């Protein structure tokens with residue numbers, strides 16, 4: 001299995017020369033070259049609900065700044081949202097994302113559909129020779145096999161894939177990684193990170209724009225269901241999908257990738273060795289199925305153990321902190337602080353943050369990598385590791401058991417049942 005440590009896509013592109021897919025995989029710089037120096041890259045937007053408007057705005061801003069982009073196509077399974085996105089962007093509208101992928105005007109794809117569709121849509125986009133900017137989580141918590149397949153296909157094709165964990169646009173995670181590699185804290189042993197907030201506006205608060213909406217030519221329920229269990233149409237499931245385990249997972253899947261990705265970068269984490277998840281629906285007792293309070297513990301073969309904590313009932317944060325054999329590193333906020341390992345609260349070293357950033361900076365990084373074929377900040381191998389921890393944490397919490405990861409077979413394994421008392 002590949003580690004996430006190399007900086008460029010390792011595929012030997014010469015092996016692909018001669019096939020149409022190879023030309024696409026070799027880089028959109030080449031696509032532009034083939035179309036002429038003035039050519040622009042067409043963006044296809046898949047899933048045009050709330051979040052996609054941020055991506056549409058980013059692309060518009062980048063175009064205004066002179067980036068060689070154009071909005072080429074939009075896709076949604078609900079026609080009012082499709083029409084609104086088509087009108088705003090001028091892109092060709094498609095109800096079926098596979099038709100968008102077949103449109104030769106589309107070179108790169110932005111995905112902001114519900115969680116369950118990210119992995120398969122990204123996989124199909126990569127197979128169609130597109131580079132991909134996908135929202136987090138890269139896979140639904142039941143889709144480990146799809147996640148694994150995507151990671152390997154991105155590698156094999158040389159595609160560029162960025163995941164929308166915008167906190168990695170903050171440079172402190174890469175500054176922390178460099179300090180840790182230099183040995184500033186000794187051997188990393190223990191880390192903590194959390195996502196604490198108050199409110200369920202992201203789940204029950206999702207709007208139902210039309211209470212009379214029904215499946216038909218303007219609403220494709222089957223496409224919304226995808227590979228989830230078949231069910232009769234339910235308007236809450238369609239519009240408020242974050243409340244249901246078939247389509248979402250609560251904070252671990254919706255929010256934890258944001259904070260875990262910078263930590264994974266800082267610690268050069270690859271795949272976990274074993275994971276435990278505890279918690280559940282401890283606060284909200286309405287129809288929502290997904291948990292609100294979850295703690296995940298992950299052990300890594302490198303000898304570091306990580307606590308990933310959070311609740312939606314209380315916004316008191318924990319600092320992102322890595323404890324080493326020689327010192328402690330705290331990062332985020334204004335920069336990095338190093339403290340002595342004996343608990344002394346006076347920092348022994350402070351390093352200012354080099355750059356902040358948000359979703360627009362993830363787009364800039366993505367476009368740079370589309371040209372250079374380097375790995376973007378939130379690349380598929382980083383996310384393979386992050387999402388595996390999240391998925392194992394969910395499966396562990398729901399099943400009430402610790403899980404192991406087999407690095408050779410790349411499989412999630414149950415703990416053997418052993419009588420302990």
Ligand SMILES: NC(=O)c1ccc[n+]([C@@H]2O[C@H](COP(=O)([O-])OP(=O)(O)OC[C@H]3O[C@@H](n4cnc5c(N)ncnc54)[C@H](O)[C@@H]3O)[C@@H](O)[C@H]2O)c1
Nearest residue numbers: 047048049050051076077078112113115135136164223224
């Ligand atoms: N990075 C961030 O800060 C951030 C913020 C918000 C949301 N997100 C992510 O963006 C994604 C979308 O969230 P949202 O709040 O915009 O949800 P949403 O429900 O508002 O939008 C999703 C859209 O996808 C459409 N859709 C459903 N199935 C589809 C399919 N098979 N093909 C194409 N379109 C389909 C829906 O009709 C809807 O318009 C989520 O995965 C979420 O985690 C990320």
